[in-house]
Amino acid sequence: MSTRSEILSVLDDLIRLEDVKACMVAKKGLDGVVPEKNEIDDIDLWKLIRKTTDDFFTIIRDFYDYGLKSIDSEIDDYIVDLTVLDKNTALIVIYPALANRGLLEVEIENRKREIDEIMR
């Protein structure tokens, strides 16, 4: 199995959680591995998320060496959560602002660890 399909399998599993509306392993410009299932179909929202995350990737690159692990922001009714994988790549998970975030964080961390293993 290729690295890409292994990562896709991890993301396919993550997006089965009811509160996860979209997820991907991506670089700046949201270029990366994206599962087929995606519950956000608002194009304007995606444009906003892409613009915002582009700025986040600049911050990740600048602060990666200082131990930056994650960045999140509330956009519209969603949380956009970036978990840093390396200087240019993040696991991006989008979930409703009112979701039980603490429980989701545990599963996001599990997926991050699995992807770390795959990318090693």
Added chain:
Amino acid sequence: MSEDFKASVTVSRLWDGKRVGQELVDKIKQDDVDPDFILLFSTIHYEGEFQKFLDIVKDEFPDAPLVGGTVAGFMSQQGCYTRGVSAMAVEYEDMEVSYTIGHNTKGKPKSKAKKCSKEIREELKDSEHDEKLVFMFTSGSEMPSIPGLGSKRVYNSKVASFLASKLLWISSKLFGKGVGKEEIVLKNVSEELPEFKIIGGSTTDNNKMASNFQFFDKKVSRNSLVLLAVGINKNVYMTSEAAVEKTEEELKIKKGSKGYIIKEIDDNYATEKLLERFNWPKEFLNESLHRKTFFYPLIFEKEGEIFPEVMGVIIGNKIICGYEIDSERLFLGRTSGQTLLETIDKVFGNTEIFEKADLNFTIYCSALLEAIGKDFFNLRESITENLGETPFLLIATSGEDFRVPGNIPKHTNETINAATFL
């Protein structure tokens, strides 16, 4: 581990119920355990799959009594999870086991607890073992859903508040939903089984308080209590710690007709006064309020023990707590990731004890899990530092039950309770 005591703690992360059941069975067999009892827990994501994995586990181990239910998450030597299924299987010759189920605990908590306890007492009456332990899992609170509004934690409008308060009481009678009443269950189990140590929790979902389930062999139930008791030729070391700090900030309260409702604080409407005491704006009264209140539980004192209460639901000017408040005086509490780590050290810090441990079973509040999120992994590091390779299972429930003979029973929130087999 003593040669004749065997325990297997297994986790499955598969999605299909049949494959989950088979994976649990295979792992228990790999650990060379022929179980005398099994505790089995699942997150709510497997609703629709419960029956499949219970059938497979019970078909493979038909003589092993099985109890359990739904939890918000769990932790073991394998990792930390808020989605998955876990099982703790124990084999030990020098042990008697009894188990039972009682239905409609929200409607008849006292009589069901008494009925179940009497069955346990009768079955274990000839047990020659001094050490007796009960695992108990009771259906936790479930918020009824209001047509058009759904199931909420904060009802602001007058109409919605009126409907919610009526529905909350009616639905426990008619639909088996509403407040869990686990403190009544625990009190009565404790009275009927005074020589038993008790550890237990309230079954729950992913902290949405919409639905929860109990497992009894192949049966999947709601609104029920399951008990599994052992008389055992081993010591069981019990520890309980509240993961909160009690401040000296005191609230004088007036309760509603039900003991878990706070109507007034300091002679004012409860919700308004609470916001004032916390110095929080009214805008905080929304569906994410619980993320803040988890860090600030209310606390009452009884016989030298502290009882933290999570504020479950706000209905207009009333605050609905998780269980009956046994005082007119409350104190503000607070917790944090640091408090939790310190509490874990208190629970697991007795190295002389834990060096000898064969198995540990811990119950941890699901509100704490929601509050700390991925720091759950730091707690695991701290626990495994103390436990080494000893198998353990920690489950996150929406209320915790604990009693050692001679002490008062405690149904609480935001505590960490452990039973360790030595």
